[in-house]
Amino acid sequence: MRPTLLFTLAWFLVLLPPFSAPAAESNTEDAALATEAVFELFEAKCNDCHGAQLTRPKGKFGYTMDLQRVAANEEYVVPGDPAKSELYRLVNEDEMPGKDSKEGPATAAEKLALHRWILAGAPSVLPDKLAQRQSSLLSAKSAAEAAPKPAQSLFAKALAWIGRFHAASTHFPIALLMVALVSEALGWATKKESWLSCTRLLLVLGAASAVNTSLLGWLNDYTGVSEVYKLHKWLGTATALWALVCVGAAILSECREGTPERARLRGALFVGAVLVSIVGFLGGAITFGLDHYNW
Numbered sequence: 001m002r003p004t005l006l007f008t009l010a011w012f013l014v015l016l017p018p019f020s021a022p023a024a025e026s027n028t029e030d031a032a033l034a035t036e037a038v039f040e041l042f043e044a045k046c047n048d049c050h051g052a053q054l055t056r057p058k059g060k061f062g063y064t065m066d067l068q069r070v071a072a073n074e075e076y077v078v079p080g081d082p083a084k085s086e087l088y089r090l091v092n093e094d095e096m097p098g099k100d101s102k103e104g105p106a107t108a109a110e111k112l113a114l115h116r117w118i119l120a121g122a123p124s125v126l127p128d129k130l131a132q133r134q135s136s137l138l139s140a141k142s143a144a145e146a147a148p149k150p151a152q153s154l155f156a157k158a159l160a161w162i163g164r165f166h167a168a169s170t171h172f173p174i175a176l177l178m179v180a181l182v183s184e185a186l187g188w189a190t191k192k193e194s195w196l197s198c199t200r201l202l203l204v205l206g207a208a209s210a211v212n213t214s215l216l217g218w219l220n221d222y223t224g225v226s227e228v229y230k231l232h233k234w235l236g237t238a239t240a241l242w243a244l245v246c247v248g249a250a251i252l253s254e255c256r257e258g259t260p261e262r263a264r265l266r267g268a269l270f271v272g273a274v275l276v277s278i279v280g281f282l283g284g285a286i287t288f289g290l291d292h293y294n295w
Contacts, residue, residue: 031120032127037113039067039130043137045103045110046096052138065137071122082118086289095227163219167283170213174280176206177243181273184266191257200250203269207243210276214240228290232282239275246272 042064050057050064063069071077076087090096091114094105106114117123126134180202187195214237246268253261284292 027120030116031123032125034113034116034120035067035123035126036130037110038117039065039126039134041106041110041113042067042070043133045106047137048103049097063138065134067122067126067134068124071124077118077122079122080119082115085118088114088118089289089291159219163216166213166216166220169209169216170280170283173206173210173213173240173243174276176202176209177246177269177272177276180206180246181269184269187257188266193257196250196255196262199265199269203243203247203250207240207247210240210243228282228285232279232286235275235282236279239272239279242268242272242275 046064050061052062052065054062070087071079076085078084082088088111091106092111097103097105180199183195183199183202187193187199217233217236246265249255249261249265249268253265255262255265
């Protein structure tokens with residue numbers, strides 16, 4: 001029995017390499033094909049907004065054709081794990097390139113290629129022909145950097161700098177408008193008119209801070225590319241305007257308890273609180289992603 005077993009094992013070891021080698025070779029070939037497809041995808045649909053030739057690429061992401069650098073960016077790519085890679089999420093959910101892109105969103109085949117590329121470890125080796133094209137595209141960076149930057153006035157620079165305080169200012173309208181809703185809820189529960197004065201004060205402060213935050217957002221030179229950013233931008237502006245509507249409802253009428261005016265004020269205030277909550281969530285999603293609160 002023992003010689004027979006040894007003989008069988010020997011034959012197994014002899015026959016094993018011919019079966020395993022093609023599998024490894026196939027995986028390498030698949031990774032190479034995926035890398036080429038991803039390069040083509042980036043060149044066709046990403047380079048116009050995120051190329052090295054741009055002095056101000058969108059999202060301050062201007063090296064999309066440098067696969068090695070893209071793969072090394074842990075905020076966008078987790079080699080071997082597409083599910084945890086923000087880049088794959090953006091492309092898979094058609095946030096980048098956006099639906100309004102002139103090239104259109106990535107196709108199913110392109111999304112699959114990106115998935116396979118990340119799954120293979122995000123390799124960056126390209127065949128000679130594509131490597132030369134990559135070198136040509138990346139060389140545009142030095143030319144762009146050498147080109148004189150358009151002069152920016154002191155006033156424009158000051159406005160852009162002030163806009164950086166947008167994120168810090170968002171806490172005020174969120175807190176004030178939410179507390180205004182709590183104040184009005186207490187007024188409804190206790191039937192005391194004194195709560196209306198508190199609600200009015202909170203609304204005035206909340207609306208003023210909402211308008212201020214919205215203006216700072218427009219002054220901010222951040223150039224987002226995702227649908228989340230666009231929704232946050234426009235919904236935030238609408239929320240600031242709605243806060244002014246709430247102030248008008250609270251101040252321009254007596255709003256006594258039990259009157260239709262008071263009911264309209266409460267309805268408007270509730271809508272405003274919902275809006276400011278959604279805008280705040282979207283603002284966080286720009287930084288941390290929509291899946292930040294996944295269980």
